[in-house]
Amino acid sequence: MCVFTHTQPKSSRLVIRIARPRSYAATFLAAALSGLFLFYGFEACGDVAEEVADPTRRIPRAMILTILVGGVSGLLSFAGYVLAAPDLQAIVAGTDADPIPTILVNSLGTLGTVGAKAFPVITVTAFISCVLSLQAAGSRLLYAFARDRMLPGSRWLSHVSDKHSVPTNALAVVCVVPILIAPFVFWRPDTLARVTAFAVLGIYVAFQAVVLAVLR
Incomplete structure (x- = not known):
C-alpha cells in the first residue's frame, strides 16, 4: 500500500484539519496502544531461554532484533494505511470507526490480481506466526509458575514430555482457553473490547x- 495505493493528496498527508477544537486525550491514549503493541513481544524471547543454546548471548540478541524488526x-504498515486511507478526515472525526476494512477494500483493487491474492496470504501467515509465538511463550510462562508450585494443578501443568521435551499440558491449556473464549466473543462481539x-x-x-519491586 505504501507503493501502489496513494489516495491522499500530498497536502493532506501531513496536515489534517479538524472542523472544531476537541480534546485529544482519548485519541492520544488510544494511539499510544499502537506503540505498545508495536514493540511488545520482545520479552517472550526470555520465556524460552531454557530451551536455547547459549542463552546469555542469543536471547538479548533476539530481543533487540524483535524490537527492530517489529518496529x-x-x-511501514502504519504508513501504508495512512497513505491508502480514502478519507482521513472521516477517520480522525470518528465517523469511520473501523477504517482498516475500508482501506483494504479500497487498496486491493489497485494491487492487481497477484497482489490481491498475495495480501491475504501474507496476513494469514503473520497471524499464524503471532499465534504460534504466543502459544510458545504462554505455555512456558505457565509451566514456569507451575514448576514453582504457584498454581492450582501445578504437578499436572509442570509435566514435560519425555519425547518432545516440551510442557505439553501447559501448551494444551494455552491452546484450549482461547478456543473457549472465541465462541463467547463471536456471540457477544461487544465483549471483545x-x-x-x-x-x-x-x-x-x-x-x-x-x-x-526493583525500585522498592
Missing part, C-alpha cells in the same frame, strides 16, 4: 510490578 515493519483491555492491562500491570 520497522509496524511503522473488554477482553482485549483486560489482556493489555494485565500485561503492563505485570511489567510494572517487576519495575516497582
Whole structure:
C-alpha cells in the first residue's frame, strides 16, 4: 500500500484539519496502544531461554532484533494505511470507526490480481506466526509458575514430555482457553473490547510490578 495505493493528496498527508477544537486525550491514549503493541513481544524471547543454546548471548540478541524488526515493519504498515486511507478526515472525526476494512477494500483493487491474492496470504501467515509465538511463550510462562508450585494443578501443568521435551499440558491449556473464549466473543462481539483491555492491562500491570519491586 505504501507503493501502489496513494489516495491522499500530498497536502493532506501531513496536515489534517479538524472542523472544531476537541480534546485529544482519548485519541492520544488510544494511539499510544499502537506503540505498545508495536514493540511488545520482545520479552517472550526470555520465556524460552531454557530451551536455547547459549542463552546469555542469543536471547538479548533476539530481543533487540524483535524490537527492530517489529518496529520497522509496524511503522511501514502504519504508513501504508495512512497513505491508502480514502478519507482521513472521516477517520480522525470518528465517523469511520473501523477504517482498516475500508482501506483494504479500497487498496486491493489497485494491487492487481497477484497482489490481491498475495495480501491475504501474507496476513494469514503473520497471524499464524503471532499465534504460534504466543502459544510458545504462554505455555512456558505457565509451566514456569507451575514448576514453582504457584498454581492450582501445578504437578499436572509442570509435566514435560519425555519425547518432545516440551510442557505439553501447559501448551494444551494455552491452546484450549482461547478456543473457549472465541465462541463467547463471536456471540457477544461487544465483549471483545473488554477482553482485549483486560489482556493489555494485565500485561503492563505485570511489567510494572517487576519495575516497582526493583525500585522498592
